[in-house]
Amino acid sequence: MATDGPAPGFRRWALEIEYDGTGLCGWQRQENGLSVQELLETAAMRLVSGLPVASATAGRTDAGVHAAAMVVQLDLPEAAELGAHHVRDGLSFHLKPHLVAIRRAALAPPGWHARFSALWRSYRYTILNRPTRPVLDHDHVWHVKRPLDVEAMRAGAALLIGRHDFSSFRAASCQASGPVRTLDLLDVRRDGEYVTIDAKARSFLHHQVRNLAGSLQLVGSGQWTPGHLGTVLAARDRRVAGPTAPPEGLCLTGVGYPEDPFGP
Amino acid sequence: MATDGPAPGFRRWALEIEYDGTGLCGWQRQENGLSVQELLETAAMRLVSGLPVASATAGRTDAGVHAAAMVVQLDLPEAAELGAHHVRDGLSFHLKPHLVAIRRAALAPPGWHARFSALWRSYRYTILNRPTRPVLDHDHVWHVKRPLDVEAMRAGAALLIGRHDFSSFRAASCQASGPVRTLDLLDVRRDGEYVTIDAKARSFLHHQVRNLAGSLQLVGSGQWTPGHLGTVLAARDRRVAGPTAPPEGLCLTGVGYPEDPFGP
Incomplete structure (x- = not known):
């Protein structure tokens, strides 16, 4: 490059x-x-x-x-x-x-x-949260059957925002020089059957958004308390975090620059 | 049946x-x-x-x-x-x-x-209104490159709401016993690059929503004035209306009954 x-x-x-x-x-x-x-x-x-x-x-x-x-x-x-x-x-x-x-x-x-x-990248992770498998959104959502508690997910996400060592959410294959990143946004919302996770940061570790989504899903389904995400973060150990959410739910939504290269 | x-x-x-x-x-x-x-x-x-x-x-x-x-x-x-x-x-x-x-x-x-x-059916017709062809919504939108004036489309749509002879928007293959229908809703909205047309009626003629979408697009692109839709409706002649919009933009969104068969 x-x-x-x-x-x-x-x-x-x-x-x-x-x-x-x-x-x-x-x-x-x-x-x-x-x-x-x-x-x-x-x-x-x-x-x-x-x-x-x-x-x-x-x-x-x-x-x-x-x-x-x-x-x-x-x-x-x-x-x-x-x-x-x-x-x-x-x-x-x-x-x-x-x-x-x-x-x-x-x-x-x-x-x-x-x-x-680039000053920042933003991603959206989309979960289709219903019993029936995806049809119209096939290949563009992660299908989670168990009802997700979005308020619990939001409470858990709040613990991850800011500058942290994200080793627990970093793929083994990550080639970045260090595990510290500053997460500017990690917002969880529900719109009917859809649960979206919006993330924004200067840069992300490999699989970071998918790993965050995988752990947030464990909070939403009640397997973890929101507070447990703080414990997982502090452990700096990929093995204690949740699974990597599947790729099809992830979409890069934008990249920001000091000056918009496409003009005003 | x-x-x-x-x-x-x-x-x-x-x-x-x-x-x-x-x-x-x-x-x-x-x-x-x-x-x-x-x-x-x-x-x-x-x-x-x-x-x-x-x-x-x-x-x-x-x-x-x-x-x-x-x-x-x-x-x-x-x-x-x-x-x-x-x-x-x-x-x-x-x-x-x-x-x-x-x-x-x-x-x-x-x-x-x-x-x-059934008491009513509702449909949504979705237009992707931008220069670039559809990618993430491939096969689920009608691609219209020319910028659409949604306010003009709304003004035109207002003339079609209510009980009318919809012969101008009826496919030759339509098997209904008559051309009169009552259009309860015909709402046009923009959300970024998307223009959606929501239609609701007790029942529809064959191709009625796609034919309405094809004519509304001519209003949105400035080829017709909103008022021309009234002239087209009054003509009761399929040949004077716009083209049939393609099928991939159309989605049946709901059916209503006196009592919800799926419970409260």
Whole structure:
């Protein structure tokens, strides 16, 4: 991944992309599956007549995880003389028939980097809380049959907000340099059969939102008291926390920058 | 379709079912495709060990149209001694892997009929109104790129509410005995990129909601004035109205009865 500016003769574009992670191996290019990155870079090569194109993202997502508004950078040759609508619609066209499309495209401000300039990321985890399995929301929710007590979940979530060592909610595979993160938001709400968990932070550990959702579900179903989440956090031990909630309930909902790359 | 009570030795069940119409030929059993009715009656036969089972519905839906809460009746043998949870979960199990499942099941009140006892049906038509094609809502929305003026659509919709001859919005294939219907609700709202049209009536003509949506879209995009919808209604001529909106944006959202068959 490029950590600095575009190569000579290239201009950096900011893209806001939406994708359905079902059947994909996640954001990052891999040997053993189709990734969003591979689909996007292939579409970009088609757009600029076969030139190789490098992309970087504000955050990786795992296999099966969705994005409503992921932000990605793409360095495209100046010589292509592309306008913003051309980039948005041209890439979306070349991404067909995959469920990946460009919501917005803009020339990035000088010095902007999709990952390193980002101030925060937000995710929503959605639980379908009813006896009947998901139908209209198939592959986009976690199905929990047992009725969840959202007030208990909210009380438990409140103990996790702020700056903490989140080792108990960190995947073994996490490549971050340390386990300390500042959780700015962890909000649990019910809307009919849906229970949503909204999380926002400067950055997250690998599987952090899914691990938080898995533990919050144990509070909601009455297996844990809300206060037990404080004990789990203090233990700094992944083995004492709840299970990792499945990927299909997770969606990246937004990325924030000091200055909106897509304009006011 | 049975218009009277269950045969001797059978009990009538009311079912609330959710289905994703994508790839199905609609509610009604047909030679040339897989229908919700065929899937449900096959699942019921499996539940009661091979006995044939007859179903009837509050309303038919076309190919590609979805239902969040369709109400269906199913006459099952008394001898099976089934409880409500058994019917709900057993049918849902035998409906796998299809995107059809039972939300609620209850023994129907005496004399109850899914279609003839119904007082109203409600539908929601959903438009995704943005330049980028649908991704997360693929197959569940109508994609309209041109920005829609929802206030104009609301003003036009107001002219269609009430008791009218809806010939201008009636499919040629409609089998109803007459074109007069009473539209109790036709509400247009925007929520971000989504424009929803909620309709409620005792009953609807064939394609009526999709035809209303197709004409409302012409008002929203500025091709028609709101008042032109009154002219179209008065013409009683399908040829002067707008196009039939595509099926994937339509979802049956509810059916009402004098007494809720699923209890208080």
